[in-house]
Amino acid sequence: MENWKDNRLVFWVTALPGVFWLFVFFLVPLTLIWLMSFGEKTSILDIEITGTLANYARTFQAVYLKIIWKSLWISVLATAVCLAIAYPVAFGICFSPKRWRPLLLLLVILPFWINLLIRTYALIAVFRTRGTLNFTLEWLWNLAFLDKLIGPFQPLELLYNNGAVIVGLVYVFMPFMVLPLYATIERLDRSYLEASLDLGASQWRTFFSVTVPLTMPGIVSGIILVFIPMLGMFLVPDLLGGTNAIMIGNVITDQFKAANDWPFGAALSFLLMYITFAALAVRAFVDARSKGRVGV
């Protein structure tokens, strides 16, 4: 029988839907937005592509740079917290009895089954002044007779600040960190860890000298999968951060909606993409260099 790979017709017929999809729903809109970032508004509805760089120049105004900078560090921090929580979780699942693993993985994925909007509103119910967390703390406060000793419990202001945004981001993106880590740790040959112990290394030394370097591919994919969408997130900062903790994603939505300034919104979006591409390029460069050194 003829190899299907040699049959061009079969190849094109199977590849076509995917190519069509990517072209129409990804490349074309992206190009339109990209062109728009070099355009000017001529009326409420019309945009003319003039090749101006004015939109990009505007993104370098202090107010926007400050928000971009803030979005970056919030995303970095949230990614770090994600990693710090997800690594032990993934490790624990990998080293749990085999029959438990599907169930534990299911627990990690479970939040996916509920709409993001609902989950985020639920977080508001937990964190608001008269929310679950504050009620629980008050109950503990009274249980310890602190109300008699110090005075009535003062509810904590947990919502509408950077902390709330970071907690929200960590919560939403946690599965994207756990799953690639799980996939890598699960493939890790245990005899590497045993060999390290056998050679006299402590458990900690083994973790940092053997486990972490050997699971680095999972750590890097987890960081990429989590950091990039975090950077552009607008729903979580909108609901949990309010006006005090807006991120660049909120500014961009505002330009497309309230401000009706599509060219500027497009420029801001692409600035975000350029930053992401630059980060990926640096990573590829570092990767290539460490591989190149091996061959010598």
Place this chain on the structure above:
Amino acid sequence: MSDPIVSIKGITKRFPGVIAVDDVNVDIKENEFFALLGPSGCGKTTLLRIIAGFETPTEGAILIDGEDMSVTPPNRRPVNMVFQSYAVFPHMTVSDNVAYGLKVVGTPAAEIGPRVKEALEMVQLDHLGERKPDQLSGGQRQRVALARALVKQPKVLLLDEPLSALDAKLRESMQLELARLQQTIGITFIIVTHDQDEALSMADRIAVMDKGAITQIATPEVLYEQPNSRFVADFIGKVNLFDGTVTGAQGKAVKVDVAGLGSLAIPHDSEASGKVSLAVRPEKIKLSKTKPKAGLIATSGKIADWAYYGNTSHMYIETPDDLRIAVNIQNESRDTVDHVDIGDTVWLSWRPEDTLLLAE
């Protein structure tokens, strides 16, 4: 006799539903090349992992160089292991792999370099120190694992099926090299293997294990020529086993009735009675076209099967009494096998002294 370097005292290991190691007692001497031999699942690897500290025994104690190691974690034991998969760290160069075990215990940097170099020279890899493991062949990776363990100067080196992943030619040369290495550096080697050739050619003493227990501990010669049970006789090399019944004694021999062979007088040191097995190795049997002289155990039969191996031929003879007897003949001259053919009737004979009486 000097004190044993490793003393295994009543070690039992139970996993849910299975006994992996069943009340094992062994003393392993200093500078000994000791082999744990047995079929897969016999508990030999579990026993090795108990010595290394990766498994905790359910019962019993391990003494290494006189010290009780039962609760000592693997990183504090004066033993090092060569893993079956080698477990050479893929993210480190060959030199870094060998240096790792010295670095983690805080060996002075000035001392690490020369010791790594010496260890790599010992396994003839000193020219590949800067390579990464994925640029090495299987045999080279194993040498790295060996150097990495030996650089720690352990009191005992543990080897878990070290040659199973190598091809036949390489395996043979590694067998010789391991034996040579053990003699030069003079430390105790404990090797786990399911390959009898490996154990016979390298080890000073072999413990044969079956279903978690040790069946016999002996030198290779004793194990092959004087196995203490049907299992050992059958597991080490090829053997013809005949069921027989003891009918009486005759001087220093025991009289045994075997269906198809008649009443045989077998030299035997101790008392025997009831049902026994007689074992004779295929290479001890002579093949002839004429009836052999008296005093030998003899029978005749037809050649049923024939496997030609170049230097030897293995033949299977079927007697009229439905015995199937394996015979190995040396192809001493180029026309040795020209004189007989499948279907020919031939005579088999062997000396009574070459027959071993095994109690059931």
